[in-house]
Structure formats: C-alpha cells, structure tokens
Amino acid sequence: MTFLEMLADAQQRNRSMLCVGLDPEPSRLPGRMAGDASKIHDFCARIVDATADLVIAFKPQIAYFAAHRAEDQLERLVMHIRQVAPHVPVILDAKRGDIGSTAEQYAKEAFERYGADAVTLSPFMGFDSVQPYLQYRGKGAFLLCRTSNPGGDDLQNQQLAGLPGQPRLYEHIAKLAQTHWNTNGQLGLVVGATYPAEIERVRQIAPTVPLLIPGIGAQGGDAIATVKAGWRANAPIVVNSSRAILYAGKGDDFMDAARDAAMKTRDQLQAARGG
Numbered sequence: 001m002t003f004l005e006m007l008a009d010a011q012q013r014n015r016s017m018l019c020v021g022l023d024p025e026p027s028r029l030p031g032r033m034a035g036d037a038s039k040i041h042d043f044c045a046r047i048v049d050a051t052a053d054l055v056i057a058f059k060p061q062i063a064y065f066a067a068h069r070a071e072d073q074l075e076r077l078v079m080h081i082r083q084v085a086p087h088v089p090v091i092l093d094a095k096r097g098d099i100g101s102t103a104e105q106y107a108k109e110a111f112e113r114y115g116a117d118a119v120t121l122s123p124f125m126g127f128d129s130v131q132p133y134l135q136y137r138g139k140g141a142f143l144l145c146r147t148s149n150p151g152g153d154d155l156q157n158q159q160l161a162g163l164p165g166q167p168r169l170y171e172h173i174a175k176l177a178q179t180h181w182n183t184n185g186q187l188g189l190v191v192g193a194t195y196p197a198e199i200e201r202v203r204q205i206a207p208t209v210p211l212l213i214p215g216i217g218a219q220g221g222d223a224i225a226t227v228k229a230g231w232r233a234n235a236p237i238v239v240n241s242s243r244a245i246l247y248a249g250k251g252d253d254f255m256d257a258a259r260d261a262a263m264k265t266r267d268q269l270q271a272a273r274g275g
C-alpha cells in the first residue's frame with residue numbers, strides 16, 4: 001500500500017485524524033523507566049500498544065532517538081509498529097534538507113533503514129533537495145510550510161517581492177506542493193495548529209494535499225479550529241500530539257493514561273468535523 005492508501009485506511013478503521021508523536025525523553029519516562037535511555041523502545045512500544053486502534057499515524061521524532069544513541073531502538077520500534085498495527089503509517093520526523101547526493105542518503109535512511117512510510121522535510125534548499133525522496137514511489141514527504149513555533153514568522157511569513165502577487169513564503173511553498181513540485185502526488189505540508197488562520201489559507205492554496213498539523217496539546221493549539229480550517233473530505237489531515245499523550249501518566253498507569261488522553265483527543269477532533 002502507498003502512504004496515502006495507508007492514511008485513508010487508518011483514518012477510516014480507527015475513525016481518527018490523531019497522530020501520536022513518539023518523542024521519548026528519558027528523564028520523563030514513567031516509573032522505573034525514568035532516566036534510563038535503554039528503555040526508550042519499551043516505553044514507545046507500550047504507547048503504541050495502548051493507542052494503535054486510535055490513531056491515523058505514528059510520528060517518531062528522530063532526534064529523541066539519535067541524541068541517546070538509540071537509533072537501533074527506533075529500528076526495532078518501527079518493526080514493532082508493523083507487527084501490532086500494520087495498517088498504521090509511520091511518519092519519520094527528520095526535517096531533512098540537503099543537496100541531492102546527500103538527500104539520497106537521508107532518503108535511504110528514512111525509507112530503507114527505518115522503513116518509514118513518510119518523512120518531514122525542509123524545502124529551503126529547493127526542489128532538487130526534495131526530489132530524491134520522490135524516487136521512492138508511494139512514500140510521502142511533508143514539507144515544512146507554516147510551522148507551529150513563533151519563530152516561524154521570521155522567514156515563512158515574509159513576502160516574496162519578486163513573485164506575482166507577492167505571496168508570503170509559506171503561501172509559495174503551499175503552491176509548489178500542490179502543483180509543480182508534486183510530480184507523483186507524494187507531497188504534503190506541515191502547518192502548525194497554533195495558527196488556524198494560516199491553515200485555512202494553506203487549504204485555499206493547496207486543497208488536496210495531506211496536512212501534518214502539530215501543535216495541539218503541549219503547545220496549546222486549538223484542536224477544533226484546526227479541524228475546521230484544515231479538514232476536507234477529500235484531503236486528509238494528520239493532527240499530531242506528542243507530550244500531552246506520552247506523559248499523561250507519570251507512574252505504572254502510563255499506558256491507561258496515554259490511551260485515555262489519546263481517545264479524548266481523537267474524539268474531540270472527530271467531533272469538530274461535524275459541527
């Protein structure tokens with residue numbers, strides 16, 4: 001199955017637009033795992049077990065593994081997801097971006113080493129830095145467009161005086177992802193839940209590409225406004241929450257607490273579609 005087919009399948013089966021972000025910080029692991037980086041896999045695997053029937057995707061953030069020399073644990077984690085939730089796609093959050101020859105290695109890392117179904121990319125270095133990922137037919141690539149952090153304004157909100165209509169940089173990225181750059185229909189966009197007005201604008205420019213929307217939960221983004229701005233029947237949205245679900249419980253009940261938080265968030269997002 002392609003990434004888009006997996007997304008559609010998981011969305012329907014689990015009635016969900018929620019993506020659980022796997023950002024394991026050893027000092028925040030619950031109970032006896034606290035402070036033990038060798039338990040990163042076990043912790044994330046239990047979160048996967050507790051939420052696999054509630055999500056549209058899982059999104060491991062590579063820095064949380066690499067910083068603790070836990071890349072092998074990330075490889076095992078993706079295999080675990082394949083076993084317990086074969087219908088749920090894995091989005092590797094790597095935010096890569098480099099010249100073509102180096103991007104080929106990053107693409108190999110994401111899709112061959114880790115076996116991810118999609119990856120996050122910075123579009124800053126241009127189309128030839130994105131192209132190597134598109135050689136992997138059926139895989140997805142989400143381009144950073146209007147990120148959830150306040151500093152996203154520094155560049156993404158600047159107007160491009162040299163282009164007709166002087167679009168803002170994020171508007172231009174949305175247009176490229178919807179049109180010229182999307183040669184095989186593999187591209188999506190990252191837009192922050194902290195900026196629903198910009199999600200709406202991105203949807204006007206890019207009506208059919210999937211949107212990865214982080215920023216609800218710990219960053220305080222508005223889940224309901226996010227769905228209203230981004231959801232369309234023919235275009236998936238993948239709304240990520242990491243810390244608010246991972247660390248919902250601090251003790252041995254962490255799986256129940258994560259499941260409870262994920263279910264509430266999933267239901268809140270689903271309900272916002274209707275109203």
Ligand SMILES: O=C(O)c1cc(=O)[nH]c(=O)n1[C@@H]1O[C@H](COP(=O)(O)O)[C@@H](O)[C@H]1O
Nearest residue numbers: 061093120147148214217218219241242243
């Ligand atoms: O690409 C991302 O996933 C991403 C883009 C963005 O604009 N903002 C953003 O927070 N993220 C990631 O989404 C996750 C958000 O985590 P929480 O704030 O704990 O839900 C982190 O892994 C971030 O690296």
